[in-house]
Structures are given as C-alpha cells and as structure tokens.
Amino acid sequence: MSTETEAKRKSVKQNKQLESRGRLLVKCPDKPGIVSVLSTFLYSHNSNIMESSQYSSNPENGTFFIRIEYHCDGLLAKSEQMEKDFEEIAANHSMEYEFAYPNERKRSAIFVSKEPHCLMELLWEWQNGDLDTNIVIVISNHEDARPFVEALGIPFHYIPANKDIRKQVEAEQIRLMAEYEVDLLILARYMQILTPDFVNHFESRIINIHHSFLPAFIGVGPYERAFERGVKLIGATSHYVTNNLDEGPIIEQDVERVDHRDDVIELKKIGRQIERRVLVRAVKWHLENRIIVECNKTILFH
Amino acid sequence: MSTETEAKRKSVKQNKQLESRGRLLVKCPDKPGIVSVLSTFLYSHNSNIMESSQYSSNPENGTFFIRIEYHCDGLLAKSEQMEKDFEEIAANHSMEYEFAYPNERKRSAIFVSKEPHCLMELLWEWQNGDLDTNIVIVISNHEDARPFVEALGIPFHYIPANKDIRKQVEAEQIRLMAEYEVDLLILARYMQILTPDFVNHFESRIINIHHSFLPAFIGVGPYERAFERGVKLIGATSHYVTNNLDEGPIIEQDVERVDHRDDVIELKKIGRQIERRVLVRAVKWHLENRIIVECNKTILFH
C-alpha cells in the first residue's frame, strides 16, 4: 500500500474500467433543443449517457451548461473522429466545450510549505486509489516533506522562497511545471504569494486551500483572527486562485464547531481536519471534470 | 400571513409562474438513445429542458430513470396533445411514465395524534408558500389541534381510534380521503397502526415520520431505547409506508448530537426539531415529483 508500484497497479486496473468512459462539458447560449442535439449526437456515435447534469444561469437569454458522462465501447479508437464530427455542432450552437477521458489521467503538482497535513491527505487518497491523477512532482520551500514524498517515488524539489527572489523562484517553478507537463497545481498550504504573471500561466488550474470560511478572515492569520472575534464555528475554503487574494471562485467549504476554551493552537488543530477534507474534495471534483468556472463562481456537477 | 386568504394569494402567484412548467418522469429498460428520444420529443413540442436528472440502476441490463423539468409556453393548452403524442414513444421503449404539472397542486391530508410539532411545521411552511400543495383535511384521534387547524380554514375531523374500532375508523378515513380527493397522506406523528388494507389503498402515497434513525429502533419507544443504549446521536426518518412496520422506502434522515446528560424528555425535545425538518423535506420532494420508489428504496432527484 505504501509503494509506488501498488498505486500504479491500482491505477492500471482503474484505467481499464475507464477506457470506455468519456466526459463532455458544454457551455453555450441557452435555447430549446440543446439537450436533444447533444444526446442525439452521442447516440449516433453509439454512446450511452450514464450521467448528465445541467444548469441554466437564467431562464431567459441565459447561458446553458451541461456535463455528460457516457459509455462507448472502444472509445479510445473512436474519440478522434467523434471530436471531429462534433465541431460542426459546436459551431452551429456557439458552444465552448471539452471532451475529457478519465483514462488520460491529469498530471498534478503539489506545492507545500512547512505544514504537511494537506499534502499527507492528498498522498493518502492517491495511494488508496481514490485520487484519479498522477502526482508528478512536489515542490516545497522547506525540506521537511522530502523523505515521505520520495519514499513514494515522487520527485521532490526544494526551492527556497521569499519576497526578494520571487521572480527567479517562479521562473524555476514554471520551468518545472512545463518539464513535468503539469495539468493541475495544488497549493496544499503553500504559504507564499504568487505573482499575477505566475497565476495567469495557470488560469483555473491552481487550487488553493484557505484556512478560513471565506469571505471571513481573508489574508493572513485567519485562526488568530477567528479566536479574536470569538466565532463559534471555524472553516476552510478551497478555491481556484486568481489575482485577487482569496477572492477566486469557491469550490468547497466546510466548518467545525469550536468554543471559548479553544485557543489558537486548538483552533489550528481542529482546522487541519477541515482543511484536509475540503482540499481533497475540491481536487477530486476538478479531476472528474465536475467544476465549471463562470463569473468568479463555480458550477459543481455532482 | 396567518389567514387562508393570504396563503391562497401566494399560491395563485406561484401557479402563474408555474403554468408553463411541466415535469416528465420515466422508467424503462436502459439502452443507448433514451435521452435522445426524450429530449427530441420535448424539443419537437417547443419545450426547453430546465432541469434533468437520471440514474441507471446498473451499467448493463439495468433500469433507467429520468426526471425532466421543462418550460413550454402555453403548456396548459398543449399538454393533452403532448401526452397523446408520447404514447407511441412510451410503447416503443417499454416506458412507465408520468406527466406532472406543478400548477395542478397535489391535495394533501395530514393525520396527527397528540404531538403537534410536525403538523405545525407543515402548516407553517404551507402558510409561508413553501409547500406546494393544498392541505384539504386534517384528521386526528385527539381534539387538541382543532383550533389552529380550523383557524387556517382547513377542515378538521376528529376520529377516535383504538385497536377495537380500527376497521370502522379506517372505513371512515378512506371515505374522507375519497371525498376530499386526497393525493398524499402525511402521517405527522399519527400514533396508530394502519391495516394492510388501508395501506394498499394508498401505495407510495403515505409518508410517515419515524422518530429514530432507521433501521435502529424500529417500533415503539425509540427515544426510550436510544437512551437505554446510550447512543451519541439521535435521528429521525421519513419513509413511505408499506405493510412492513418501519421498513418502507426511506426518503430522508437526519441526526443531532446528544450526550449522557440528556434524559428521555430532553431526547424527545431535541428529536422534535429533527422530526420537523425531516418530514417537511420528504413532503416537499414528493410534491415536486423528485422521488421514485424502486425495490424498497428511493431514488431522489434533487
């Protein structure tokens, strides 16, 4: 269970089950007949719709969003033609769209600073076969996590970080993201500010965990400020990173009850449990293409 | 807010919004193309799919379930023709189906014994315009609730009940259900056993609230037994009534935390809060045609 080999073996088994599964995400102006067009297209390509979720931003002149998961025998061989055939439909209905194939696992990078709990939870779920991604690299501005990351066969890169060397640090990080062909960047309690330039490189592809119930306690020291304010619940928020600090589209939030006896240390301890599960949920949903970002909000298709 | 007139006024306004809304529920053998057939049918009848949820019991040779909510201008005038046109499709694909129109409000009866909290919550939600039904009659084996039921303009029928007179009591109840054309029968803490004969009259149309987290504490005295066992959470369960006591399809469950200091009286107090919300949720989902019963379970389309 604790070796790379086993995780790989599990993923191979999963891939086999997933080879005939496709996902189609579409966004377009809402009007009658869209579902008919899409489902008829899939049927004509011998695909059976297994799961379908849709949302209209507005009953009139709104935007239509849909996520379809379909089964198609021999999908791998057919997908190229299917995508080609879809182009005309998309053009006719002004669709933005994405075909995704679960067997083509997304490649994830994890950024972490000193606190390892979120990293550990991600690795644990991944080892367990419950996180459908290849974790291709872990980057940290501390050496602490190296032993157990490398023990799992994952490359660990130590890159010191502070305000003064931010530019060169980010240049190196961007280089590594390219080298490892990273699709998703997970900030698992990475305590450094990212520059707009860096963020723009990875639009809607950086997931952060903020240790408060946003928009309460934006910025630094949320547990300290929660303690000061005397709140009765503390929370955590996972969100896509944008260039407005802690203002990106929220993916998931959760809370736990606290009371007057809980000092800041205790709040952090309770908070770690919340952060772990809130980040993992967000990452899973992203990997399953369940999230659409629209106007600084997320549409979540469970 | 506390008068029948206002509740009626609210419902009129809602009905107006709902006049162009239809719901279609379908159950059939699963195979590719069903969604295409249904969505193309709706599109050809100028209907726009607003909400759609589906479920397959099994990837292979399973049963397919779908609930579609659609918008169609002038639906009232067209629905008869639509339903007629649908017959051939249904026959071709061995569909069981139901067309429902939110403006045709279901007619509900509430049965209650001494404890009024579930009845009160239902009436409150109904007054508030949040329960899309006509409450046409309240039946009780106690007189307690009469004043505030009649104050809302709802007929209240007192029918004494005990084991010895069960047959004639149920005969009278069935007569009233017919007279008031009742679609849904809500047992809001009605503490009498119903005979199989009665239950068969209203298959999948009687919703009960059981004051435990089923299948724990089936039968009488669940709070007493929860206290005896020393559980740390208590719950409530809403379910359709079948002829196996407390074994019917579960619709909704919820729990609250308790501790060793809570005696039976306190458990009941906490439990009332759970019962209220669990019953109301179940009733709402039933009224919105969000529940399909299959093999003693419920499929819930949120």
Added chain:
Amino acid sequence: MSTETEAKRKSVKQNKQLESRGRLLVKCPDKPGIVSVLSTFLYSHNSNIMESSQYSSNPENGTFFIRIEYHCDGLLAKSEQMEKDFEEIAANHSMEYEFAYPNERKRSAIFVSKEPHCLMELLWEWQNGDLDTNIVIVISNHEDARPFVEALGIPFHYIPANKDIRKQVEAEQIRLMAEYEVDLLILARYMQILTPDFVNHFESRIINIHHSFLPAFIGVGPYERAFERGVKLIGATSHYVTNNLDEGPIIEQDVERVDHRDDVIELKKIGRQIERRVLVRAVKWHLENRIIVECNKTILFH
C-alpha cells in the same frame, strides 16, 4: 397547546420543579481555592451542586469564571439570607457575581419587522414550554404579526419606524420596556438600526439574529452578497448588540449547504431555517444564565 392558559399551566408546573433550584455565576481573579470556597459555602447552606462549569481565561493571572446550578430545599425562603452571607466571600475574593432563580422567569420583549419566522419560532417554543421566559410584549414597525401575537394573549404594539423619527420611536420603546419591566430584548429580524443611546440602556441584554455567518457579510443584504460571492455554505449568527454594527459578542452560529442553483430567494428560504434555530438557542442559553460576556466574546456553559 395554542392558548395562553395552557402555556401558563405548563409554566406553573415547571416553576414548581424549579423552586428549589438556584444558579450562581461568579467572575473573579483566578487563584487556587476558589472552587473550595464556593462549594463549601453552598454546602454550609444545605445546597447540593447539580451542575458546575468553569473556565480560566489564562493559566497565570487569568480571570476565573464559574456557573453553578444547585439544589436547595426551601430555597425561596433561604435565598435572601444566603445572598447576604455571600457578600463577605465576594468581597474577600474580588468577585463579581449573580444569583439567579429559574422560577423568577425573565421578562422578554420581542422586536420584529415584516419577516415573522423568528418570532414564530420563539412563540412556538414558548407555547411548548421550552422557553423559560414570560414574553410580555411584542413591538413591530408593521402590523402583520398582530393577529397571532394577540391570539396568544401577548400585548402587541405597533410603532412605525424610520430614520427621521428614530429619537421619538426609541423614546416610546424605552418607555414600554420600563412599563413592562423587560429583562431581555430579542431582535427577531427587526430591521431598524438602534442608536447608541438605546443600546446603552440594555447592555448585554439585547440579542440579535444576523442573517450571515459573521464576520462574513456584515451589514445589509447578506444573502445577496453570499449569492454574489458564490459561497457553498450560508449561515446565521446570534449575538449581543453593541454599538459596533454586527460586531457584538457572538453567542451561536450555524450553517447549511447551498449550491450554484440556489438563487437569492432560495438562499433566504434556507437561511430562515438557520436563523430560527440559531436565535432560539441563544435566547435559551441566555435565559438559563449560561452566557458570560467577556472582552467582546461569550463564554458558554453548556
């Protein structure tokens, strides 16, 4: 259940059980021996400690808080002497303290505007015998609630309110608070700003329900802003009113899950359920003398 008489009858029964119950709340500089002094005092007055909760703000040089609930046969006749005997102890240890007797029910006023759900929940709990207070007056800047308040035998005062007449409105309200000897003032969705002068009259005796998870969405339109921000949970907060808007000591908070489909109307609907239970809990704890306010936070002795 729905009449004043029954509510009174219940309260009489409760009073009888409560006649021998006393509560003692103490705040003093922390040092060894305080519990010994207090428990020995109570024992010497034939009182049995039934419940005791304490808290030290700091292990060293901190402040000590304790709430003791004790049983004493014939307490009513003895309490005066007990309180007199306690004076020397209190002086020796620099104690601030309060003796409270559950049978001396606090007198509550409820302020409400148009939305009745919090008022209704309070009245419901009160009718049910679960709110240990006398509701002596309801004040509103709308007439809506009059019928069902007066039906319960509670005086209802309509006082129109707006910015221009605030001074005279508050003068009238203060007069009524004095006339009805009000101990606790509950703002059950009263949508008017109170002046510092008014608030100072009732320090730590005004409980408000704010319809957000504070400190998120301070001020107006919290549900609108929660919708704008795309949060995944909404909440409500009950707190004592101070002269910093929505910044008073928090008593209780709770949340519910929402999603992208929930528009502002739906958020308000879900929010009403949270507001109802969060306000009722806060009021109950206040009535049971379970809350101590310290440095803009609450210590809650459950």
Added chain:
Amino acid sequence: MSTETEAKRKSVKQNKQLESRGRLLVKCPDKPGIVSVLSTFLYSHNSNIMESSQYSSNPENGTFFIRIEYHCDGLLAKSEQMEKDFEEIAANHSMEYEFAYPNERKRSAIFVSKEPHCLMELLWEWQNGDLDTNIVIVISNHEDARPFVEALGIPFHYIPANKDIRKQVEAEQIRLMAEYEVDLLILARYMQILTPDFVNHFESRIINIHHSFLPAFIGVGPYERAFERGVKLIGATSHYVTNNLDEGPIIEQDVERVDHRDDVIELKKIGRQIERRVLVRAVKWHLENRIIVECNKTILFH
C-alpha cells in the same frame, strides 16, 4: 515529522508542560458536600482546579461522577503523599477514584487486519503530537502494514488468525500485551472475533471501531446492509468491547450523507472517512481520562 525522533522530541516538550498537571476521577453516592470535600482537599495540597466536570445519574439517591484537572507546582514529587492523604476521604464517602498524570503516558497497542485507514490516522495523529500515548506495538493478521509501522520505529508483530487457532493466537497476544505493558488496546478494523476470556483480560480497555451507526447493522457487512436498506446517512461507532458483540458502551458516533447513486464500494469509501475520525476521537478522550463507563453507557467529560 516522519521519524520517531521527532515524535519523541515533541512528546518530551509536552511532558514538560504536563508535569504539573493532575487528573482526579471520582465516582460515589451523590450527596451534598462532595464538591466541597474534593476542592478543599485539592486546595489544601496547593492545587488549582483548571477544569471540572460532573454528572449525577439521578437527582435523588443517584451516583455522582466528577473529573477534575488541576495544576500543582512540583506535582511529581507530591503525588504519592497526596494519594495517601486522599485515602481517608475516599473511604468516608465510599468513593471509587483514580489519579492520573498526563506525563505518565498510557501505552497503546493497535490491532489491525487488511484495511489500514484507521491505523494510518492513529499514526498520523500520533506523529503530529496530537495523540498523547506511546504506541508500543502493532499486531496484525496480515503483513501489509509492516513497512510503514516499522519505518516509524514501532514493533510490528504478524500473528495469523482464524477460528481454528484462536486460543493459541490469543495466548500469544496476551503474552505480548504483558511484555509491552499495554494499557489500551485499539482495534483499528481488526476483523477477528475476540473470545470472552480475552475480553475479560482488558475490561474497559479495548476500543473498537464498528463501521455502522449502532445499533443499526450490528455484526458483519454493515455497508452491504446499509446499501440494501437504502439509508440516506451512513455512520461509524467507536465503543468499548464487551462480550456482547457490538453492544459495548458507545463512546462516539458520526455520520455522512449518502444517496441512491452510492454503491457499496462508494459507501465504504465514505465510511472510511467517518471511521477514521470517530476512532481517533474516542482514543483521545480515553487517553485524557475523559470517559467513565457506567451501566453499559459512557459519561464523557469534554
């Protein structure tokens, strides 16, 4: 973080803070004056009560339980005399009691079968300094967990187990428990039945995690049966092991929401999250002497 050395270093730091902390648990017939006797005793031994929780099973002729946490400079040197001095008080009031010193860490054994998630969570909390115990041995009937247990410097013993060799297996286990001087035995998804003889060796010292919301789904296959029944919440229960299967005193329970789409595999996945946190909470409370077992229930002093 991942090495034994660091965990030890953390525990040393903690021990230092804890050296002056004592805990006293008392059970005796309820009568006025008990708190006075205990607090005066502690005060006379220069101890300051930091935390105190009590419970009476019954207002009249009940049993009184109290847990006191106190601070005493130089406690280690004084504790023997204190305990000696306490004997007379205990005798006078028919007290059962226990003095506990947090710096004397309890010694824990973990039993595990194939599923490692509960073991992992315990080890994680322990590494993090959040589990105040020495994990002295892990015993399993499978080899899977050996690498990561031994990597933490904890002895791992593989003992194959099945019905036929139960006697000799348990003999070996009892021998190891004695050799390692084990205080607490944690069944972290150990899927073997223990004989009455074994259980009697460790009364109120074996904590099990059962993968259902007891008393629902006692025995084998709870997730399979939860799926069959169509429940809308699944749970887990930690409890002390007695000789009635799954009937021991419940320590903690928690639940998560599930729906009709969750098959047994998904239920197990969700359930693992619940099991992890429910077991860890129970173990923590036990280690902090917060649990008193009385009449097959637990009194929990938080």
